[in-house]
Every structure is written in structure tokens, then in C-alpha cells.
Amino acid sequence: MEQIHQYRKLYELLRKHIITGVYEEGSLLPSENELCATYSMTRPTVRHALDTLVKEGMILKQQGKGSIVRKPPRNIGILSISGTASAIGVRYLQTDILQKPEIHSWPEVFPFELSEQERESGCIYMERLRYVDEVPVFYDVNHLPNIYLPRITSRSFENKSLFEILRKHYQVEILGGEQKLKAIKPDEKIRQLLRLQPDQPVLHIERKLTTNKAGFNIYSTIYFNSEKHSIFGSF
Amino acid sequence: MEQIHQYRKLYELLRKHIITGVYEEGSLLPSENELCATYSMTRPTVRHALDTLVKEGMILKQQGKGSIVRKPPRNIGILSISGTASAIGVRYLQTDILQKPEIHSWPEVFPFELSEQERESGCIYMERLRYVDEVPVFYDVNHLPNIYLPRITSRSFENKSLFEILRKHYQVEILGGEQKLKAIKPDEKIRQLLRLQPDQPVLHIERKLTTNKAGFNIYSTIYFNSEKHSIFGSF
């Protein structure tokens, strides 16, 4: 018997109302007692629903005052989960593919530990250079395990999001990941690619993204010119 | 009358026991009914304490089984949400307070927008220098609005986590935030504080953390020497 719980129903309803703007940002939700009366529930049940909303950051509660609506279903930047395209507050990045996806063996030294399956199936390698306003800003090196991805080496990636392609054509969803950040002095190759001023440091990111496909992780090394832009992330 | 609530006491106790290893990682906590009997509380109270631990990721609950200890307060690097202490994979950072918490006015130029309430209540300012293995690694400048924090300027912060104090003594929980990252060439002051090699760049982070207290946000500017360590974040 699939019973839908009362607190869950109220939670979904309030959540929808907040997102669609029935309750405006900054305004107060009906009081707990009003919600009890309206939906014929007891206060613990109503509070359970509100607690869930608080946990998600949809509302703030203040004793003596009420539940304050907090619209921002927080978006996603490079630091939390998604790709790079939305990370620097620029709608479209122009992308050059320096190295089309190719099947390689894994590098000898690799910043992350690989599973047995990943190691033996080889990897798909690609390099990209991404521009904002005609100026190169990102240089990224990507390693994907060679599983689940038929015909990917013959696909065009020019000005398309890698993550978009993975999601749309291969049903790969990013679940989470980990990353290491440093500020480094770039070597000559990076300096030229990103057309850096002498002495301009770059942001260096190594990341592993886990996906909904078991054993399928995305490994990227990113060099970012932070002279004119910042990496922005919210969480 | 400053009453400490029962659920809070149980929460702090269990939390301490998990961190110090009284309950091992992967093992089960005593059942809710056992905790009720042991500490003379009712089940809703016990559950409130456990819910708080779940929210922090200290335990996992499984219906029919119990509460599973999840020792690695697994998070949470600087990039996702919590403080800096757990961000670089070091359990304890030594901390020097360069500037004890003081009440200031807000700076003229500030990287984030302030609310009316924040601006008019003034801010609490503090600077810290944090060490790993006797070497300075973090230098951070913090601005908190001067609300909700009685007597904070007379508190000792040496080798204590700012977030720990906020959580324990002021019931401030971090909900989320946003941040901007750059790689920069440090100025002379930063260079000396962090004892940097010439030409060693630093990671520069500006962040705003939102909390469960309405209108109470934490603003930090962080300079990080990434020569020997990386900023690590998982999400």
C-alpha cells in the first residue's frame, strides 16, 4: 500500500506555491495553526512539513514571527556540480576543441584513484579551450572511461556542452564529485594558450565527478584565467 | 534564564561520542527507545536530537534497522559549506587571532550587498591566521553583522573554530552560501603573513554564508597558500 503521508503532501503543496510565487519572497507563510486548520492536520504534522522546507532552504523560521519565504532555489556553479558554462556568469562560452575525443590509455600518474573497470576499459581523452568575449579563459583536459559512450569519438563538440551531450545522448547525470583547487604559476604552454600576462597566476582545478552510471566518473583538469573573471559558486 | 534544552544536550553528547570514537564508524547507535530510557527523555525529544545529527551528516537512519554512525563528518570542504578546518584534510588547524572580534562599521567597499538591518547594526570584524604543521596557510578576514551575538567580543577564539562557537553557543547553523574564487599575486602584507616564496600566487576567496538566523550572513575573505596544500571540496 503506497500511502502518501500528510506532512509530505503539505510539503509538496507549499513548495509548489513558493516556487510558483503564490507566496512571495520575503513574505510570511500562514502560521502553523492556520495551516493546521486549513489542511486539517495537527501541529506536529505541519511542523514536520515546515522542517523539511527549512532543511531545503525554501523558508526561514523565526520564533515569534513566522516562516519567511526564501525563494532562491539556489542555482549551480562550477563549484557545486554542473559544467563550466554557467560558472562565470556568462551565458555562452565559445569553445575550441583542441583535441577531439580519442581513445587513449590512462596516464601513468593520475590525480585520482581509478577502479579496476575504469583502468581496463581505457579512457577517452579530449582538450578544450573556452572563450569569453573572444578571450581564452578556460583550458580543460578531460578523461572519461571508455564505457557507455558509443560513437562519442565521432561526435562534434564545437560550442556544445560536454555535460549536455552526456546527459542528452547518453543519459549520464552528474550526481556529485570532489575537487582540489590551487593557485599556480602556469607553464609556458598554458601561458600561451590563455594569452596570459607575464606573472599572471592561474586557478588550477582537478575534479572528479561521479554519475548515475556505476563506475563512470568524469575526470577533468582545468586551468582558469582569473584576471578578469572569477569562478563563482553557490551551494 | 538560559535554559539548555534536553534535545540539545543529547545532541551534543552523541556528537562528542561520535567524534571521539565512542561509537565507531559504521556501527549502530543505541535505539531510540534505549536512549529514551538512558537519558529519561521521551521519543520525540530523542528523535529531535537524532534529526539534528542526520542533518549534519553525522549519522544515517534506516527504518527497521537503526542509526548508523557516519564518522567522517564527511563533508565538507571549504567549497561546499562548512568552515575551513576540515577543508584541507587536516583535522586540526592551529589558529592565531590577529584581530580579536571587534565592533566596527562596515567597510565602504564590500564585495557583497548588505541588507538594511546588517548595515545599521554594524559588524564584528576579526582576522585569523591558520597554520598547518607550523606553517601559515590560511589568512582570513571575517565580517559578521552585530546581531544575535551577545558577548562575542569577549570570547576566546584561539584554536577554536569560529563555526563551532557560532553553532554551539549561538545556535547558528550554516545553510548555504556563495563564493568567488581567483588566483592572484599577493601584496606584500599577504606575502609576509603567509611566508610566501617570491612569485608564489595565492588562492583568493570571497564568500558569503547564509544561516538559519534571518538577516545573519557571514562574510569572509580568504587568502590561501596553495603551494603545499590544496583546497579540497566534495559535493
Add this chain to the structure above:
DNA sequence: TAACACAACTTGTAAATACAAGTTAAAAAA
């Protein structure tokens, strides 16, 4: 022996009730 049923756990949901504590605005007093 192996499969199944059941009992004894566990946590999850929900009700009804009481009082504490913070906030706000109206009423009363200066």
C-alpha cells in the same frame, strides 16, 4: 536441508495537549 512464517525488534508517522519564549501591536499610563 531449504523455504517460509512469525515474532521481536527497529524507525516512521500521527494525534492531542501543555507550556515556554520571542515578536508585535494595541491599550494604558506617564
Add this chain to the structure above:
DNA sequence: TTTTTTAACTTGTATTTACAAGTTGTGTTA
């Protein structure tokens, strides 16, 4: 008019009771 007090809200904590639902081990039965 200005200040203070009070009353009427709000959410926070806590007790008690009941049953639902998932998990696990122990039986019993085939």
C-alpha cells in the same frame, strides 16, 4: 505626545500514546 505595559499573536520544546512499516533472526514447516 511619548513611554510603558499588556495582550494576542507567533514558533519552540516537551510529554504521552498509538499504530504503521521496514529489518532481522528464530523458529516451524515442507
